Amino acid sequence: xxxxxxxxxxxxxxxxxxxxxxxxxxxxxxxxxxxxxxxxxxxxxxxxxxxxxxxxxxxxxxxxxxxxxxxxxxxxxxxxxxxxxxxxxxxxxxxxxxxxxxxxxxxxxxxxxxxxxxxxxxxxxxxxxxxxxxxxxxxxxxxxxxxxxxxxxxxxxxxxxxxxxxxxxxxxxxxxxxxxxxxxxxxxxxxxxxxxxxxxxxxxxxxxxxxxxxxxxxxxxxxxxxxxxxxxxxxxxxxxxxxxxxxxxxxxxxxxxxxxxxxxxxxxxxxxxxxxxxxxxxxxxxxxxxxxxxxxxxxxxxxxxxxxxxxxxxxxxxxxxxxxxxxxxxxxxxxxxxxxxxxxxxxxxxxxxxxxxxxxxxxxxxxxxxxxxxxxxxxxxxxxxxxxxxxxxxxxxxxxxxxxxxxxxxxxxxxxxxxxxxxxxxxxxxxxxxxxxxxxxxxxxxxxxxxxxxxx
Numbered sequence: 001x002x003x004x005x006x007x008x009x010x011x012x013x014x015x016x017x018x019x020x021x022x023x024x025x026x027x028x029x030x031x032x033x034x035x036x037x038x039x040x041x042x043x044x045x046x047x048x049x050x051x052x053x054x055x056x057x058x059x060x061x062x063x064x065x066x067x068x069x070x071x072x073x074x075x076x077x078x079x080x081x082x083x084x085x086x087x088x089x090x091x092x093x094x095x096x097x098x099x100x101x102x103x104x105x106x107x108x109x110x111x112x113x114x115x116x117x118x119x120x121x122x123x124x125x126x127x128x129x130x131x132x133x134x135x136x137x138x139x140x141x142x143x144x145x146x147x148x149x150x151x152x153x154x155x156x157x158x159x160x161x162x163x164x165x166x167x168x169x170x171x172x173x174x175x176x177x178x179x180x181x182x183x184x185x186x187x188x189x190x191x192x193x194x195x196x197x198x199x200x201x202x203x204x205x206x207x208x209x210x211x212x213x214x215x216x217x218x219x220x221x222x223x224x225x226x227x228x229x230x231x232x233x234x235x236x237x238x239x240x241x242x243x244x245x246x247x248x249x250x251x252x253x254x255x256x257x258x259x260x261x262x263x264x265x266x267x268x269x270x271x272x273x274x275x276x277x278x279x280x281x282x283x284x285x286x287x288x289x290x291x292x293x294x295x296x297x298x299x300x301x302x303x304x305x306x307x308x309x310x311x312x313x314x315x316x317x318x319x320x321x322x323x324x325x326x327x328x329x330x331x332x333x334x335x336x337x338x339x340x341x342x343x344x345x346x347x348x349x350x351x352x353x354x355x356x357x358x359x360x361x362x363x364x365x366x367x368x369x370x371x372x373x374x375x376x377x378x379x380x381x382x383x384x385x386x387x388x389x390x391x392x393x394x395x396x397x398x399x400x401x402x403x404x405x406x407x408x409x410x411x412x413x414x415x416x417x418x419x420x421x422x423x424x425x426x427x428x429x430x431x432x433x434x435x436x437x438x439x440x441x442x443x444x445x446x447x448x449x450x451x452x453x454x455x456x
């Protein structure tokens with residue numbers, strides 16, 4: 001049995017890969033912060049219980065080290081492995097190895113990767129194709145962010161640092177192309193070129209599934225078969241008669257001039273219509289019946305941190321969402337207001353990364369004006385950046401206020417939880433925690449305080 005050590009094992013991608021290798025019979029260990037994350041439970045269920053803090057001695061008896069791209073070769077475990085001549089892979093490199101060993105369906109795009117990967121993975125499991133799945137969050141149907149199977153690999157493919165160029169797609173889904181990760185990409189054209197480089201890896205026998213409503217997706221060049229999906233009738237697969245009400249979506253699906261039927265599932269927003277259309281397009285490329293897609297989507301339970309219902313606090317309903325880019329925030333808030341038109345909306349937003357917040361500060365402020373009120377939490381930094389010291393959180397609060405919105409700024413989760421507890425005494429509506437950091441903790445803490453008070 002070979003031994004693999006994962007540096008940063010609690011990350012969403014890393015934990016998924018660790019689970020797969022454990023289920024393939026490898027002896028898996030890892031290191032990370034001792035803070036508890038939702039992935040701790042998933043790793044434990046896969047039999048991965050040896051997780052320590054970083055220590056160079058932990059890699060001396062292993063056969064391979066895989067590390068999160070957040071760490072470099074100065075990390076003590078990575079450094080020691082290299083000194084000993086132990087093979088060292090980044091997460092994208094090791095996942096890329098899997099994509100060469102079986103047919104792979106890669107889901108990419110600036111937004112919507114996790115939900116679409118979950119939908120496609122759930123569909124293939126539903127029809128008995130036994131897929132291997134790697135997702136950027138917990139899929140409630142699968143019960144994890146990873147699924148081991150003997151069938152095709154369905155994996156989320158992130159564009160950051162062109163990491164997805166380590167992967168080999170057979171079917172490539174491109175949901176959209178937007179400017180993000182300004183700490184790496186120069187501009188939107190640089191982002192597009194990265195997606196084109198990935199598309200170039202498709203063989204003529206492969207399939208490109210792309211959003212035909214997105215002009216940059218339409219610009220992608222390939223010799224592979226192409227299926228366009230979208231909300232416009234000029235696409236190969238498109239939707240009409242979209243109806244959403246209190247978190248349920250329903251719409252009709254067309255393939256060219258032929259009606260396929262209608263679908264209904266728990267979700268909201270046109271962005272999730274597009275995610276479902278991408279999934280339907282993959283199903284058509286694979287020759288699956290539309291009835292199987294209908295059944296799978298009806299049973300789709302959603303994804304952790306994607307408009308995730310958390311509970312009720314007084315007359316407030318608490319939800320949580322991962323949106324952390326202005327475009328995604330705008331899309332999500334518009335969807336919430338459309339699906340819950342009579343409910344006041346309080347958005348609890350926590351910016352993530354200095355570079356993104358600085359680059360898009362005005363866009364963040366503009367997107368958050370879609371909420372009736374904003375509770376702004378101090379920026380959640382990334383390990384790959386240092387604080388520039390220019391008080392970006394306060395700058396963002398000011399920019400939102402300048403647009404006429406009520407903003408309350410808090411330094412930490414504890415202050416945020418106290419604020420939500422206080423307003424729950426006399427307010428109704430929706431509280432939506434939003435961001436890529438640990439902002440969900442405000443909703444969790446608020447609900448746990450309620451349970452404690454009820455048990456006293």
